[in-house]
Amino acid sequence: MPVIENAVDAQLTRQLGIRQVAVSQRLLQGWAEAQKLFATGEMLGLYDSLTQLANHHHFQIYLEQEWRRMALQEAPLSVILCDIDFFSNYCHLYGEEAGNELLAKVTQSIATTIHRPTDLVTPYGGNKFAIILPDTKAEVALRVAEAIRLAGKTLDVKQNHLVVSHNLTLSLGVASMIPSHEYSPAILITAADKALNQAKRQGGNCVIFHEQLLRQTQLSESHETLVWR
Secondary structure: OHHHHHHOOHHHHHHHHHHHHHHHHHHHHHHHHHHHHHOOHHHOOOEOOOOOOEOHHHHHHHHHHHHHHHHHHOOOEEEEEEEEOOHHHHHHHHOHHHHHHHHHHHHHHHHHHOOOOOOEEEEOOOOEEEEEEEOOOHHHHHHHHHHHHHHHHOOOOEEOOEEOHHHOOEEEEEEEEOOOOOOOOHHHHHHHHHHHHHHHHOOOOOEEEOHHHHHHHHHHHHOOOOOOO
16 A cells, blocks of 8 residues: 555654544554455455345445545545336336346446446445445536436336336436545435435436535535535
8 A cells, every 4th residue: 555655654744733644544544454354255245146246245345445545535435326216116017037137237237337446336225226436526426427327228128028218217316525534434325315315206317416415525624615626
């Protein structure tokens, strides 16, 4: 970890002071522990058997790791929660097996939209997916979410010789902030979930951004007018 280790040096001590350096060192230690976990046999059992994506446990570990890393770098961390609209209706009409096939198609669609090796896509219960985007500004995360939504609309989902792709839409909630030791990653997930719920209330097939979270984060740092970073 030469880049991060070099950040906690004498120059940082002069710039930040003893208290902030201590915070940075705690974050560095936590990040190192998460990295060690991924390098051991504890990675076993971190993948979902249906989608072959990282599972929820993997998601929690990686989110904590990237939260600490972005806090050290004072860089933004973004999360997208994605939900398949009317999925329960589809399963009721075509059956559980068809529902699993649909999940696999959406999984592939999302995976092909995410290109950076640091980005992580995981199932998030039922017909939801979560996407972690480290070092990603809000406006970039919104573009990624919109690309996922549009890619979903192009899926040719067939069952019993009926094309129902016009009924397949995705709702997405986006949240972004610069992590801090004063908060936990839960605040980011809660914000993304609220944005997703709003998208569902608006009828689905849209992307909603939790702007309040970003505004609160920026104002607490600068006490100035809200600006995109």
